[in-house]
Amino acid sequence: MYYRASLIFLFFFSFLTSFRAYAQDPNYVYHNCPNTTTYTRNSTYSTNLRTLLSSLSSNNSSYSTGFQTATSGQGTDSVTGLFLCRGDVSPEFCRSCVAFVVNDTSNRCPNEREVVLYYDECIVRYSNRNILSTLSTNGAVVMSNGQNITSNQQAQFRDLLLSTMNQAASEAADSPRKFDARKATWTAPQSLYGLVQCTPDLTRQDCLSCLQQGINQLPTDKIGGQFLVPSCSSRYELYPFYNESAITTPQPPVSAPPPPGKGGSSSLLVVAIVVPIIVVALLFIACYCFLAKRTKKTFGTASAFDGDDITTAESLQLDYRTIQTATNDFAESNKIGQGGFGEVYKVIIVP
Incomplete structure (x- = not known):
């Protein structure tokens, strides 16, 4: 049991050690620094290069975006550089990778002006030409x-x-x-x-x-x-x-509505028919309510005015003989006009 626990501990310890080494030391792939153009250690270009590399590996660099450019110096002694971290690495590891590679430039390319260092997790590049x-x-x-x-x-x-x-x-x-x-x-x-x-x-x-x-x-x-x-x-x-x-996994595209001729036109036709039916029904209900209100107002509360006295329509109902006598048997001399329901006569009622 003790032997088994020891093996597990050793395995876990070796995993942590290898992980720590990975986190500190990025994987070297390749470097390219042709010696066609070189500089001396105490030259102006050397000073500008140190300034550039210090800028790229500073705390203020854009490690969250994984890309940074910088320029130092002027004229023939100017130097332009950049770093690029692989798109899947964290800002923290990007920073440690750039710092490691910047320190490694003096070992792999000690006096070349054109340098590209490739690592699995990041690259560092600089030149005496504008490379941006x-x-x-x-x-x-x-x-x-x-x-x-x-x-x-x-x-x-x-x-x-x-x-x-x-x-x-x-x-x-x-x-x-x-x-x-x-x-x-x-x-x-x-x-x-x-x-x-x-x-x-x-x-x-x-x-x-x-x-x-x-x-x-x-x-x-x-x-x-x-x-x-x-x-x-x-x-x-x-x-x-x-x-x-x-x-980030790309999301699948949203399904488009069916094209005409494959269910889309028939669905639109059904919707169009339903809408006119609803509109017609609403108009019918509105007209019915309006007419019902007008009818109630005209006949339910109608009044006849005789000077200052108000008499309800119910009290003005007369039988035919009374009306015939009051109009002198509908004499032409008592006719006073034409209404929507026929001729209108003057009625003389003797109390």
Whole structure:
């Protein structure tokens, strides 16, 4: 029991140690610093370079966005630089990666003016030329995993790889961070993982052009491959080499309404018919209520006025003989006009 607990403790301790080492030391991939242009240690360019690197690795740099540019000095001694962290790493790890690489420049490129250092998690680049917002595909590096895809699966794998990576390139070019990562099902339980990234200062077209160039040079018969140039990078593997939980999965598009002729027109017709029926019904009810109110007002409370006296219509009801006598048998001399219900006669009632 004690032996088993000791093994578990040792395993846990080794995991923490390796994790700590990973967190402190990013994975070196490649560096490119041609010695065509160099500087001396105590030169003005050297001073400007130290200022630039200090600015890139300062606490005020944009680690949350994963991208920062800087310029130091003027004229022929000016230096322009940038760092770019992989789109899935945290701001904290981005900061530690940049600090590590900045310190590593003096070891790998001690006196070159043109420098690019590639690490899995970040890159640092500087030059005596203006490198900002400018596409650069110089010094391309292509790497591959030594293991081949099975020969009878190579065509299928190539189609899946190119389709996945080209989709990622299109999404990356359209995004503000110029980054995209995604996976696709290969053979159960394996998935294909792909990642592409450009420096965010590139235009959409320059980013897409750079990524497409890299994708076309990836080894499609290997289980993993990588393409690196100063302005962009592309990589694929059959294992998750990036932090999947930090990648935002695109939401599926909202379903569009059915087009006319496939249920859409008939549905609209039914709605249109229902609406007129409701409108007609409401108009009918409104007219009925209005007429009912007018009728009640006219006949329910009608009054006859005789000077200052008010007599209700009910008390003015007379029989036919009384009316015949009062009008002198409907004599023409007592006729006073024509109404909506016929002739109107003057009635003389003798109390």
